[in-house]
Amino acid sequence: MAETITIDGRDIPFEPGQTIMEAARAAGLYIEHLCYNPQYQPHGSCKLCSVVVDDQMQTACTMPAKAGQQVESASPRMKSRREALTEMIFAEGNHYCPFCTKSGNCDLQALAYHLGMHHNSFNHRYPVREIDASHPDLVLDHDRCIFCGLCVRASRDRDGKNVFAMAGRGKATRLVVNTDSGLLGDSDISQDDAAAHVCPVGAIMPKRGAYTTPIGQRYFDDHAIDEVDNASGKL
Amino acid sequence: MEVFRRGDLLAAVHSAVERHGAGPHCALQVCRHVQEHFSCVPADAIPVIARQLGTTTGHIVSLVSFYSFLHEAPRGRYDLYLSDSITDHMLGSRGLLNRLCLGLGVVAGEPRLDGRVTVAPTSCTGLCDQGPAGLVNGRPLTRLNEQRIDHLVQLVEAATPLDQWPRDYFQVDSPIHRRDLLLSSAMPHGTGLRALADSSPGELIQQLETAGLNGRGGAGFPTASKWRMCREAAGDTRYVVCNADEGEPGTFKDRVLLAEYADEVIEGMTLCGRAIGAEKGFIYLRAEYAWLESHLEWVLERRRGDELLGSNVLGATDWHFDIEIQLGAGAYICGEESALIESLEGKRGTPRNRPPYPVTSGYFGKPTVVNNVETFFAAAHIAARGGDWFAAAGNGMGTKLHSVSGDCARPGIYEFPVNTPVGDIVEAAGGMNALAVQVAGAAGELLLAQEFDAAIDLKRRKTSGSFMIFGPDRDLFRTTANFTRFFAHETCGFCAPCRTGTQLARSVVERMAAGRAFGRDREAVDRLIDVTPVLSHCGLGAAALNPLRDLRDKCPQRYEQLFSEDDDNVLHFDLEQELSEIRNITGETGERERG
Numbered sequence: 141m142a143e144t145i146t147i148d149g150r151d152i153p154f155e156p157g158q159t160i161m162e163a164a165r166a167a168g169l170y171i172e173h174l175c176y177n178p179q180y181q182p183h184g185s186c187k188l189c190s191v192v193v194d195d196q197m198q199t200a201c202t203m204p205a206k207a208g209q210q211v212e213s214a215s216p217r218m219k220s221r222r223e224a225l226t227e228m229i230f231a232e233g234n235h236y237c238p239f240c241t242k243s244g245n246c247d248l249q250a251l252a253y254h255l256g257m258h259h260n261s262f263n264h265r266y267p268v269r270e271i272d273a274s275h276p277d278l279v280l281d282h283d284r285c286i287f288c289g290l291c292v293r294a295s296r297d298r299d300g301k302n303v304f305a306m307a308g309r310g311k312a313t314r315l316v317v318n319t320d321s322g323l324l325g326d327s328d329i330s331q332d333d334a335a336a337h338v339c340p341v342g343a344i345m346p347k348r349g350a351y352t353t354p355i356g357q358r359y360f361d362d363h364a365i366d367e368v369d370n371a372s373g374k375l
Numbered sequence: 376m377e378v379f380r381r382g383d384l385l386a387a388v389h390s391a392v393e394r395h396g397a398g399p400h401c402a403l404q405v406c407r408h409v410q411e412h413f414s415c416v417p418a419d420a421i422p423v424i425a426r427q428l429g430t431t432t433g434h435i436v437s438l439v440s441f442y443s444f445l446h447e448a449p450r451g452r453y454d455l456y457l458s459d460s461i462t463d464h465m466l467g468s469r470g471l472l473n474r475l476c477l478g479l480g481v482v483a484g485e486p487r488l489d490g491r492v493t494v495a496p497t498s499c500t501g502l503c504d505q506g507p508a509g510l511v512n513g514r515p516l517t518r519l520n521e522q523r524i525d526h527l528v529q530l531v532e533a534a535t536p537l538d539q540w541p542r543d544y545f546q547v548d549s550p551i552h553r554r555d556l557l558l559s560s561a562m563p564h565g566t567g568l569r570a571l572a573d574s575s576p577g578e579l580i581q582q583l584e585t586a587g588l589n590g591r592g593g594a595g596f597p598t599a600s601k602w603r604m605c606r607e608a609a610g611d612t613r614y615v616v617c618n619a620d621e622g623e624p625g626t627f628k629d630r631v632l633l634a635e636y637a638d639e640v641i642e643g644m645t646l647c648g649r650a651i652g653a654e655k656g657f658i659y660l661r662a663e664y665a666w667l668e669s670h671l672e673w674v675l676e677r678r679r680g681d682e683l684l685g686s687n688v689l690g691a692t693d694w695h696f697d698i699e700i701q702l703g704a705g706a707y708i709c710g711e712e713s714a715l716i717e718s719l720e721g722k723r724g725t726p727r728n729r730p731p732y733p734v735t736s737g738y739f740g741k742p743t744v745v746n747n748v749e750t751f752f753a754a755a756h757i758a759a760r761g762g763d764w765f766a767a768a769g770n771g772m773g774t775k776l777h778s779v780s781g782d783c784a785r786p787g788i789y790e791f792p793v794n795t796p797v798g799d800i801v802e803a804a805g806g807m808n809a810l811a812v813q814v815a816g817a818a819g820e821l822l823l824a825q826e827f828d829a830a831i832d833l834k835r836r837k838t839s840g841s842f843m844i845f846g847p848d849r850d851l852f853r854t855t856a857n858f859t860r861f862f863a864h865e866t867c868g869f870c871a872p873c874r875t876g877t878q879l880a881r882s883v884v885e886r887m888a889a890g891r892a893f894g895r896d897r898e899a900v901d902r903l904i905d906v907t908p909v910l911s912h913c914g915l916g917a918a919a920l921n922p923l924r925d926l927r928d929k930c931p932q933r934y935e936q937l938f939s940e941d942d943d944n945v946l947h948f949d950l951e952q953e954l955s956e957i958r959n960i961t962g963e964t965g966e967r968e969r970g
Contacts, residue, residue: 305433
C-alpha cells in the first residue's frame with residue numbers, strides 16, 4: 141500500500157521522492173502552472189501551482205510529498221488568487237491574443253480561459269521591449285516573455301547548449317542570450333532544439349508558418365489545459 | 376557609447392582575476408573590481424570576463440543588470456548618491472537632491488556630459504541617525520544640508536580630490552543612547568573562545584538555547600537550533616556566513632556593531648565555526664558599507680596575529696577558522712539568506728526554493744549557518760558569560776538593539792530587553808507627541824500612537840531593529856508611498872506575484888499621489904493584498920503590500936481621501952502619463968494636472 145497525501149479531500153498515492161505536483165499528475169489531478177514542465181527541473185517562479193500544505197503556502201512543483209500532508213489546491217480562495225495572478229502576468233507584458241501567432245496554442249491564454257478570466261482589471265504596463273529577429277529560423281519576442289525560465293533549462297539541461305540566461309532585476313527582468321552580441325542569431329540554437337519549442341507563451345517562435353492553422357484546428361481549440369496536462373499530448 | 380581601449384580592458388580583467396580568482400563564483404567581485412577602473416562594466420569587457428572566468432556572457436550581463444551599484448554605462452568621476460529612505464526624506468533629502476542636481480547641471484541618474492559627476496537617489500544608506508545622508512565614490516556623507524550641498528557643488532566643480540574635502544563631511548558617529556546587558560559590558564578579546572576551549576561545542580549550543588537567543592536579522596529563528604541542525608547535517612565541509620547586508624530601511628545597528636564591536640562579531644563567527652565544524656567564514660558586507668571594509672580587514676589581521684583567528688586558534692592544532700569579506704553590490708534582496716548565498720556564489724541574488732534550507736544545503740550545497748551581525752555579537756557575549764546571564768533579561772530572551780530614527784530628539788542605538796513596549800522606546804528617544812512608529816522597517820508594521828503599548832516580543836512582533844518615529848505633522852501616505860516604491864525597486868523579479876504585484880502597487884501609489892486613483896484602484900489594492908503576500912517566493916513579497924495594507928486598515932480616513940470620486944463611465948485615461956514618454960524625448964515638461 142503506497143503512502144498518500146490528501147489533496148482537496150482526495151487521497152493521492154505517491155512514490156518516495158515525488159513532489160506534490162508529480163503525485164497529483166500521476167493521479168490525473170490538474171494543478172495550474174506555467175513554469176513547470178515535467179521534463180525539466182522545477183523552477184518555482186510562476187507560483188500558479190501554489191497550494192496550502194498543512195497551513196503553509198508552498199509550490200506544488202517544488203514541495204516533496206510527505207505522507208499525511210493535507211493539501212488545499214482547488215478551493216475558491218486559491219482559484220481566485222490564481223485568477224488574479226494570471227491577470228497580473230497579463231498586465232505585466234504585452235500579450236496581444238487576438239493577433240498573436242501563438243493564439244490557440246498558448247498556455248497562458250489557455251490558462252486564462254480555464255480560470256474564467258474574461259477581462260483584466262489591473263492597469264496594463266505596456267513595457268517597451270525589443271524583438272530579436274536575428275536568427276534565420278527563430279524569433280525572440282520579448283513582449284510575450286513571462287520569465288518562466290523554461291528555455292534556459294531546456295537549452296542548458298536538454299540541448300547542452302546553454303543559450304539563454306535570466307538577467308535584470310524586478311520590472312527590468314529580461315531573458316538574455318549567451319552571445320557576445322546578445323543576439324539569438326549569433327548563438328548555436330537550432331529550430332530542432334528543445335529550447336526552440338518549450339516556450340509556454342509566444343516568446344520563442346519559429347519563423348514562417350504563422351497563421352497557417354485555421355481557427356478551430358489549433359491545439360487548445362480541441363483541448364482544455366487541464367486535460368492536456370495529464371495527457372501525453374502537448375507536453 | 377563610451378569606447379575603452381582593448382588593452383585597458385584586458386589589463387583590468389586580468390588584475391581583477393588575479394585578486395579575486397578565476398572561477399564563475401568570483402564573477403561578482405571581478406565585476407566590482409573592473410568597475411573600479413572604468414566606473415562601469417563596459418559591454419566590451421563582458422565577453423573578456425566571461426572567458427576568463429569560464430562562464431557565459433549572460434551570467435555577467437545578469438549581474439551587471441541586477442545589482443544597483445554595477446553599471447552598464449560610465450558614471451561621473453564623482454559618483455554621488457543621496458539616500459531615498461523615508462527618514463532622509465523627512466530631513467529634506469529630496470530638496471537637497473534637487474539642489475545638488477540644479478547646482479551641478481545634471482539630471483538625476485545620468486552622468487554630466489563632461490563625465491565629471493553623477494547624482495542619483497539610492498535605497499537607505501544605513502545612516503538614518505545622521506541624515507540626510509549619502510555616498511560619494513563609496514564614502515559616506517552625513518548631516519547634509521543646503522550649505523554643505525552648495526559647498527559640494529564647488530568642490531566637484533573645482534575637481535577637489537575627496538581627501539581634501541572637509542573631513543567632517545565623511546564623519547560617521549556611533550550614537551549609543553541606551554546600553555543594557557550587551558553594550559554595557561566590555562568583553563576582552565578571546566574571552567568567548569577561551570570559554571569554549573574549556574567546555575565543548577555541545578555545551579556552547581546549550582548555552583545559546585538557555586539564553587533564548589533567536590536570530591536578530593528579523594526572522595527570529597532560534598540560534599541554537601540553527602547551529603545544531605548545521606552541525607548534525609551530512610557533509611564534509613561547512614560554512615559560517617555573517618549577514619552584514621543591513622538593507623532594511625531605518626536599520627543601522629549592524630553598522631555600529633561593525634564599526635565599534637567588530638571583535639565580538641568576529642568572535643561570534645569563530646565560535647560558530649568551532650560549534651558546527653566549519654573552517655571558513657564569510658562576512659557579506661553590503662556595498663553601502665564598503666567604507667567599513669578596511670577597518671574590518673584590519674581587525675581580522677590583528678586577530679590572526681593574536682591567535683584568535685586563522686590556523687591554530689588559541690594555539691590549538693585542531694582549530695582552524697578564517698574569514699573572508701565579500702562585498703555586495705546594491706540589492707536589498709541579498710539580506711534574504713538564500714539570496715545572499717547565491718550572491719556569495721557570484722550570481723544574481725534570487726532566493727532559492729526551500730526546502731532544502733541553508734543549514735543542510737547552503738554555500739555550494741554545503742551545510743551553512745547564516746546569522747545576522749547582532750546574533751554573532753550576542754553569541755560571543757553568551758559564550759563568555761553564559762546563557763543564564765542573557766536570559767535574565769527580556770522574559771528569558773535577552774536584549775535587542777533598536778536603530779531609532781525619524782522625528783525624535785535623540786536618534787541612535789537603543790538596547791532594550793526583549794518585550795519592551797514601543798512607547799518606552801519612543802519616550803527614551805524623545806519622540807514627542809509621536810503619531811506613529813514603523814517597527815521593523817518597510818517590511819514591518821505601522822503602529823499608531825494608540826498601539827504604543829504593544830511590546831516587541833520577537834515572537835508575534837519580530838524586528839530587524841528598525842524603529843522609525845513619525846511626528847504629529849507627518850502625512851503617513853508619504854511613508855506608504857516611499858515603502859511601496861522601495862519594494863518595487865528592490866524586488867528581484869524571480870517570482871510572478873512579487874515582480875508584478877510590486878509594480879502594480881507602485882502604479883496605484885503614483886496615481887494616488889497625483890490625485891488620479893479611482894474605484895478600480897481600490898479594488899486592485901485589495902486583490903494585491905490578497906495575492907502577493909501569500910503567493911510570493913520569499914519575505915520581500917510577503918511584506919511588500921504591508922505599507923498599503925496598514926494605511927488602508929489603520930488610517931481609513933487618509934486612505935479614502937486618496938481616491939477621486941468614482942464614476943464608472945469615466946474613461947480612466949491619464950493624458951499626462953500617455954504624453955510623458957514623448958515629452959521626455961522632446962525635453963518639454965508638461966504641466967502637472969491635479970485631479
